[in-house]
Amino acid sequence: MIALSLAEIAEVVGGQTHDIPDPSVQVTGPVVRDSREVEPGSLFVAFAGEHVDGHDFANAVVEAGAVALLASRPVGVPAIVVDDVQSALGALARHVVRRLGATLVALTGSAGKTSTKDLIAQVLARKAPTVFTPGSLNNEIGLPLTALSATAETRFLVLEMGARGIGHIRYLADLTPPQIGLVLNVGTAHIGEFGGREQIAQAKGELVEALPSVEEGGVAVLNADDPLVRAMASRTKAKVILFGESGEADVRAENVRLTDSGQPAFSLHTPSGCSEVTMRLYGEHHVSNALAAAAVAHELGMSADEIATALSEAGSLSRWRMEVTERPDGVTIVNDAYNANPESMRAALRALAAMGKGRRTWAVLGKMAELGDEALAEHDAVGRLAVRLNVGKLVAVGGREASWLQLGAYNEGSWGEESVHVSDAQAAVDLLRSELRPGDVVLVKASRSVGLESVAQALVEAGTEGEVAAR
Known part of the structure; x- marks a missing residue:
């Protein structure tokens, strides 16, 4: 995280300082919720869960180097006490993101989010320091923790956003307002909770509704091959970029094929040129994921050759996914x-x-x-x-x-x-x-x-x- 004093953090989250001798002491390490991840300079976020209460680890995390806790009650060691720890964590993330100066890329979809996020991160890392969601930590706790892991050197922040109902993505986008919003697809994942694909589309489209206007630099990256996603173009004030195998896509794939080992290869076409891609990942479904990543990278100034090289060398960063x-x-x-x-x-x-x-x-x-x-x-x-x-x-x-x-x-x-x-x-x-x-x-x-x-x-x-x- 960018360095902030405990006094600054308390002001941002609307909390009260307890047992803090010097409020000017800065948090210089990561913001974590797992006591095993504490490092010198950390801020430990104490959630009271159904089975484990983070407040019980107060002494241990301070001994391990945590500067203070973000907590819902005094714990006898340095702490910033708030009414709602989750809301306070979100407020801190929103504050840090606004100060970063990094380009925030957010993505959602029914399938392929994590694989696509990993591809985007690997491609953009060729251009500048990039921070991205680890694994699938894409909810109201994982997303702000990821955002808070960015530093002053971070230029791209890539955040995966999940949803289990209407309003979830709107909430996440308010915590970490994106400049570029990517919607991969609308499928049947969690359809039992949403009630139908139309409701899923309504929820996923909250991302493009949150984007700034064309004049303010907002970009909506949409799947041209998914009618429900393509229709989201009418729900945004941002510039719209289409990706897919459709001839109308701005970033598209041609001559899609699989190698003998099942790895996809294709000709990548972007407005700035064409180049050949042979991926290390397995399965033709990764073509769509790669095109989504390519569309984001193109909007951020990378050439077709640079994108193709990065996609061809990218691997799987998250466990148990192909x-x-x-x-x-x-x-x-x-x-x-x-x-x-x-x-x-x-x-x-x-x-x-x-x-x-x-x-x-x-x-x-x-x-x-x-x-x-x-x-x-x-x-x-x-x-x-x-x-x-x-x-x-x-x-x-x-x-x-x-x-x-x-x-x-x-x-x-x-x-x-x-x-x-x-x-x-x-x-x-x-x-x-x-x-x-x-x-x-x-x-x-x-x-x-x-x-x-x-x-x-x-x-x-x-x-x-x-x-x-x-x-």
């Missing part, structure tokens, strides 16, 4: 278990099919959460798609939703051997350990709550331990 491990015995594990929705599930299955040409493929899938009344139809459709893509075997893991996945595959298949339903992650591991052969490709994917990353990790470890014998 994380590919080649085992010594020739088995490939694709760990995409961080989260799942119908769009990302379909994209992952298509990537598996591309990666597995001439090889035996396995899809180890679990439930997709928060789909409401659409849950049965969506799980059934994913199971059917696995068969249509000629996935060798679907292993559906878990309860009711997994049974729907398996049933969809069974009904789509011709003899029922395309799928199997197992009770839990350990049963999936046991099955695969006994049946995997060198050269097989295994995709592991489900909503985060299922915890299928344990399956991927166990299979990776089994390969290093030599537990799978060649057959």
Whole structure:
């Protein structure tokens, strides 16, 4: 964070100082909520959660070097006490962002947010110091903490914004007002909470409504291939830039193809020129993510060649998102278990099919959460798609939703051997350990709550331990 005194922070957040001998002492380290992340000069944000109360760590964090706590009650050590810690954290982030002088890029969408954010960050880092959301910390706590990690040297701040209802993105955009707003897509993630795709579009479009006008430098980057996103152009005063494979897109891809290993390649066309891209990531769905990143980079002054080079060299920065491990015995594990929705599930299955040409493929899938009344139809459709893509075997893991996945595959298949339903992650591991052969490709994917990353990790470890014998 940019250096601020405790007195300044107290004024910004409307708090009272307690047990602070010298209010002129500055916070020079990071603002953190996890006591394990405290460094000398830190400000520790004490949230009182359902299971853990940050106030209980007051003495420990000060001993570890924290200058003070942002707290809801006095704790006997230096603290700035406020009525609402979350609101105070947001107010501090808003103040720091206004003082930074950095260009703030915000993005949202139903699928691909984290992968696209990682691409944007890697591309922009070629141009100037860049700070970006770690992982998927895209809510009312993670977003301000990310913003507060920027320093005086930061020139680009890339923030992922998530939403579980109308008004959420409006709130986040008020905390950290963006100059560039990117909307990737409107899908069915969290449709059970929103009530329909139109409501999701309404929520995602709050980002472009928050942008400054064309005259003030605002830019809305919209997906030309998604009608609900493209329609958001009417909801903003900002300049509109379209990306996609549509011929009307300002930044577009032509000659899209996959390499033999399933990595996308394409010709990148921007208003400033054209260049060739071959990505290190896996799956054709990353083309759209790359175009979104390219559109942002173009608006910030990067050439087509610079963008193409950066995209071609960019890797995955976040765990369990199409994380590919080649085992010594020739088995490939694709760990995409961080989260799942119908769009990302379909994209992952298509990537598996591309990666597995001439090889035996396995899809180890679990439930997709928060789909409401659409849950049965969506799980059934994913199971059917696995068969249509000629996935060798679907292993559906878990309860009711997994049974729907398996049933969809069974009904789509011709003899029922395309799928199997197992009770839990350990049963999936046991099955695969006994049946995997060198050269097989295994995709592991489900909503985060299922915890299928344990399956991927166990299979990776089994390969290093030599537990799978060649057959």
